Structures are given as structure tokens and as C-alpha cells.
Amino acid sequence: MRDIDQIHIQNSELEPFGPVTDPGSAASALLLQQGKTWPLLSGNYDGLNSVRVKRFSFDGFSVKVQFNPGRIVSSSAKVDAKSISERKCFLCRENLPAEQRGILLDLNYLVLANPFPIFPEHLTIPHLEHIPQAITGAFGDMMEITRSLGSRFSLFYNGPKCGASAPDHLHFQAGNRGFLPIESELSHLVTTYGEPVPCDEALSVHAVDDTLRRYFVARSGSKDQLQLFFEAYYQAFDEISSTGEEPMMNILAWYDEPVWTVLFFLREKHRPSHYFREDEGNILLSPASVDFGGVCITPREKDYEKMSTESLREIFSEVSLNREAFSEVVKRTSIPLHL
Numbered sequence: 231m232r233d234i235d236q237i238h239i240q241n242s243e244l245e246p247f248g249p250v251t252d253p254g255s256a257a258s259a260l261l262l263q264q265g266k267t268w269p270l271l272s273g274n275y276d277g278l279n280s281v282r283v284k285r286f287s288f289d290g291f292s293v294k295v296q297f298n299p300g301r302i303v304s305s306s307a308k309v310d311a312k313s314i315s316e317r318k319c320f321l322c323r324e325n326l327p328a329e330q331r332g333i334l335l336d337l338n339y340l341v342l343a344n345p346f347p348i349f350p351e352h353l354t355i356p357h358l359e360h361i362p363q364a365i366t367g368a369f370g371d372m373m374e375i376t377r378s379l380g381s382r383f384s385l386f387y388n389g390p391k392c393g394a395s396a397p398d399h400l401h402f403q404a405g406n407r408g409f410l411p412i413e414s415e416l417s418h419l420v421t422t423y424g425e426p427v428p429c430d431e432a433l434s435v436h437a438v439d440d441t442l443r444r445y446f447v448a449r450s451g452s453k454d455q456l457q458l459f460f461e462a463y464y465q466a467f468d469e470i471s472s473t474g475e476e477p478m479m480n481i482l483a484w485y486d487e488p489v490w491t492v493l494f495f496l497r498e499k500h501r502p503s504h505y506f507r508e509d510e511g512n513i514l515l516s517p518a519s520v521d522f523g524g525v526c527i528t529p530r531e532k533d534y535e536k537m538s539t540e541s542l543r544e545i546f547s548e549v550s551l552n553r554e555a556f557s558e559v560v561k562r563t564s565i566p567l568h569l
């Protein structure tokens with residue numbers, strides 16, 4: 231096994247690549263360092279410069295479609311139990327490529343360069359231990375990491391059946407701010423499509439149905455308040471989905487001192503019927519947090535070419551939790567008030 235000391239990169243090795251004053255700036259420097267020393271990564275970032283993007287407008291928001299052939303491995307990943315048990319875990323330290331270095335964060339997580347980037351700066355943040363992808367017990371960690379990385383990055387979580395290509399190994403990802411359309415559109419979306427959910431004044435929660443996606447938006451400067459909301463919402467969603475597994479979700483979070491903004495996208499299913507079609511309606515799109523944030527990734531050019539407003543509507547209506555179930559989750563989400 232590669233020792234953590236061999237993977238953890240010292241500030242002195244990062245300083246030639248930029249100021250290293252906090253974990254966010256260190257992560258940016260890490261990406262530059264890795265780009266210089268890891269040919270696979272620099273090749274994939276070169277490829278990112280030539281991706282094609284088109285933009286679709288909806289009522290008050292937009293969705294970009296990115297043709298990114300480098301993402302074929304992730305989009306078509308087999309995540310069934312048998313396939314997972316037969317492959318080496320690519321997030322475990324012993325299997326990291328020799329060139330890969332990382333930043334040890336809060337003792338339990340490693341900040342790594344994602345070798346198959348979507349964002350101009352794209353990180354993968356695995357737990358040091360090989361434990362299952364599950365948000366219960368890790369939501370507080372997610373908030374801490376979001377705060378540690380500061381205002382440069384948005385953090386995201388893909389549930390084990392909602393786009394995580396390593397459902398057996400707890401991890402988050404992060405991408406630079408300013409890339410996902412929903413970040414800048416959120417105020418308008420909440421005003422236009424949101425309904426306030428009763429909660430303590432130290433917390434603000436809205437349930438939003440923007441016709442494509444159904445989600446909660448929680449904002450607070452208190453991690454404890456966010457945790458209370460998370461537990462209340464999770465319990466309500468768990469009752470409705472009653473599968474015995476984690477209710478299907480993607481989470482997106484960012485931090486602007488001193489406030490977190492956290493979006494919880496509720497899911498109906500993992501992959502849309504388009505993914506499995508055997509006729510010309512086939513589209514290889516496997517939505518996860520980034521797609522819900524407004525950037526849909528198509529690794530095949532023909533899918534990029536044929537994507538339309540109508541097909542985006544169909545795909546999101548299949549993978550977002552249906553309207554009735556969402557209303558029921560909202561109704562049952564009872565946030566304890568601090569009186």
C-alpha cells in the first residue's frame with residue numbers, strides 16, 4: 231500500500247504553482263502540479279479545452295450540454311454489486327496511479343485531482359477508508375470540507391445509485407465556482423419557483439420545483455441548523471421512498487463566509503429510459519450532480535448533436551422525483567424549531 235506520506239504533498243512542493251494559504255488555494259496549486267507531472271491528467275485537461283458546449287434556455291434558467299468524450303468511462307460505468315466487487319477500487323490509496331498526489335484534509339479525506347475533468351478545476355475527495363458511499367454520517371463532513379475549500383469551489387455528492395461511479399467508497403467531488411449555471415440563477419429560481427419551508431430564523435429553506443428539477447435549497451451560517459434540516463428531510467424522504475436503501479439524491483453545496491448554500495436534488499431513478507433505448511431515441515446521459523447543476527455531459531457526439539429542449543425535459547422528468555412524491559416529502563419535512 232502507498233503510504234499516506236508518499237501521497238500527501240507538502241506545501242513546499244505546491245508553492246511553485248501558486249500561493250498556498252488555505253486548502254482551496256492549495257487544491258488549485260495541486261491541480262497545476264499534477265498537470266506538470268501526470269501525463270494522463272494533462273492530456274485530459276488539454277481535451278477539455280476542445281469540448282463543445284451548447285446552451286438551452288428554459289423559463290428563467292438554462293442548461294448547457296457539454297460534449298466530453300473523456301467522460302465515457304464514468305457515464306457508462308457499471309455500478310452493480312457484481313461489477314463493483316470484481317474491480318479494484320480506484321479511490322483506495324493502494325490503487326492510485328504512481329503520479330497521483332493529494333492533500334490530506336481534516337485527517338480523514340484526501341483532496342485529489344479528478345483525472346477525467348468536467349470543470350476547469352475538478353477535484354475528487356475520497357475518505358481515507360474504503361467505506362460505502364452514504365450521506366448519513368457524512369453530511370457534517372461535507373459541510374466542513376465545503377467550508378475548508380472556501381469560496382473557490384462547489385462541493386457535490388452523488389448518491390450510490392445517483393451517479394457515483396464508486397458506490398463502495400465514500401467520496402465527494404468539487405469543481406470551481408462559476409461553472410454551473412444554477413449557482414448564478416439560484417436567487418431567481420427560488421423567487422420564481424420556490425416555496426418557503428417553516429424553520430428557525432437561523433436557517434432558510436425553500437422547496438423548489440422549476441419544472442425540470444425538484445429540490446430543497448437550504449441556507450445557513452450554522453452547521454447545526456443545516457444538520458437539523460438534513461436529518462428532517464432525509465427521514466421524510468426515506469419514509470416516502472421506503473426502499474431500505476439511501477433515498478436517491480444529489481447534493482451541491484458552496485460556502486461564502488459565513489453562509490453555506492446547500493441544494494438537495496431528489497431523484498426518481500438513476501438513468502433515464504433514453505439510456506437504455508435500442509432505437510434512435512438512445513442517448514447516453516447518466517445524470518448526476520453536475521447535470522442537475524445545469525451542465526449535462528454527453529460523452530458521444532451523436533447524443534450531443536441530437537440533444538434538444540424536449541429531450542432534456544423528458545430526461546429530467548424521468549430522473550427527478552415525481553411531483554406528488556416531492557410534495558409529500560415537503561409536507562413531511564418537519565424541522566425542529568429552537569424555541
Ligand SMILES: [Zn+2]
Nearest residue numbers: 319322360399
Ligand atoms: Zn476504495
